Amino acid sequence: DWKMQDVLDEEIKTIQSTVGPDEHVICALSGGVDSTVAATLVHKAIGDRLHCVFVDNGLLRYKERERVMTTFESDLHLPVTCVDASEQFLSKLKGVEDPEQKRKIIGREFIAVFDEFAHKLEQKIGKRPEFLVQGTLYPDVIESCPPPGSGRTHSHTIKSHHNVGGLPKDMKLKLIEPLKLLFKDEVRKLGSILNVPDSFLKRHPFPGPGLAVRVLGDVTQGNALEVLRQVDEIFVQAIKDAGLYDKIWQAFAVFLPVQTVGVQGDQRTHSNAVVLRAITSEDGMTADWYYFDHAFLVDVVNKICNNVRGINRVCQDITSKPPATVEWE
Numbered sequence: 257d258w259k260m261q262d263v264l265d266e267e268i269k270t271i272q273s274t275v276g277p278d279e280h281v282i283c284a285l286s287g288g289v290d291s292t293v294a295a296t297l298v299h300k301a302i303g304d305r306l307h308c309v310f311v312d313n314g315l316l317r318y319k320e321r322e323r324v325m326t327t328f329e330s331d332l333h334l335p336v337t338c339v340d341a342s343e344q345f346l347s348k349l350k351g352v353e354d355p356e357q358k359r360k361i362i363g364r365e366f367i368a369v370f371d372e373f374a375h376k377l378e379q380k381i382g383k384r385p386e387f388l389v390q391g392t393l394y395p396d397v398i399e400s401c402p403p404p405g406s407g408r409t410h411s412h413t414i415k416s417h418h419n420v421g422g423l424p425k426d427m428k429l430k431l432i433e434p435l436k437l438l439f440k441d442e443v444r445k446l447g448s449i450l451n452v453p454d455s456f457l458k459r460h461p462f463p464g465p466g467l468a469v470r471v472l473g474d475v476t477q478g479n480a481l482e483v484l485r486q487v488d489e490i491f492v493q494a495i496k497d498a499g500l501y502d503k504i505w506q507a508f509a510v511f512l513p514v515q516t517v518g519v520q521g522d523q524r525t526h527s528n529a530v531v532l533r534a535i536t537s538e539d540g541m542t543a544d545w546y547y548f549d550h551a552f553l554v555d556v557v558n559k560i561c562n563n564v565r566g567i568n569r570v571c572q573d574i575t576s577k578p579p580a581t582v583e584w585e
């Protein structure tokens with residue numbers, strides 16, 4: 257794609273002239289497309305003066321940490337530190353049921369972890385990092401009028417969620433936002449020129465607060481997170497096996513803090529219920545629930561009930577947005 261190749265060359269030049277030869281740059285990788293493409297681009301421009309961090313907050317999907325770290329290290333050769341902060345996050349979330357409170361705690365802990373990463377880096381390299389990379393896209397920056405010279409003529413507004421963003425203000429970092437004139441499909445093209453694996457570029461969006469918004473109520477209840485990971489993995493893998501992954505905007509499971517009666521073997525059980533949700537959408541602002549065929553659903557429900565201990569009931573969410581939101585919290 258010649259146009260995106262030009263965009264890439266331009267961006268690299270800009271970054272090289274912005275970041276001085278002794279200056280360092282930090283970046284938080286979320287495992288999503290945007291931060292990955294932004295970091296890969298900056299890495300191409302300034303090499304190992306880029307320092308990335310990936311935080312395991314204990315709220316990631318099944319094998320997510322291993323999967324993204326392999327992509328970062330083996331495929332993209334990004335300089336990345338993986339911080340396991342799961343205990344720190346989960347201990348702060350213990351007993352907290354209110355969704356907004358959960359989001360606030362996660363945001364705060366993330367900043368604390370990031371701060372510590374920057375501090376340790378400063379000790380290691382003997383100076384403060386000057387810049388921060390963010391994977392901000394055009395729809396995130398645009399309000400009503402496009403930046404002059406951007407060639408953009410109309411506005412897209414998308415509900416802004418606090419993503420990995422909201423970083424410490426007292427760090428006085430200058431921002432590098434190499435994707436800020438691009439739309440999502442353009443970021444994917446850029447990523448493919450940068451050799452970001454296709455499977456990665458086509459990943460479904462995943463919320464910053466992770467599985468915390470998919471375990472309703474206290475995320476530390478019982479083994480909810482572990483059960484949810486297993487159910488979610490079975491569901492998403494079945495979607496991939498059926499060749500449906502690219503037709504769906506997001507697909508995931510939700511853990512309900514509700515026990516219902518069941519019968520398994522010749523025993524009565526009281527176990528938890530889970531919900532499967534799959535939607536199609538253009539931008540996440542509105543969405544339709546996805547219609548699976550009967551055989552697919554039968555197979556998925558059997559796999560879940562036969563393989564995941566602690567679940568005896570599987571429901572499907574067949575509500576569009578509006579009136580429902582995509583996530584349950």
Ligand code: XMP
Pocket residue numbers: 359417418419420461462463464465469506540541577580581582583584
């Ligand atoms: P809702 O639930 O608002 O979701 O219909 C719309 C899109 O946003 C994602 N989402 C979030 N993303 N932090 C995020 O980074 C959040 O707190 C958050 N809540 C929802 C959701 O997965 C969907 O893609």
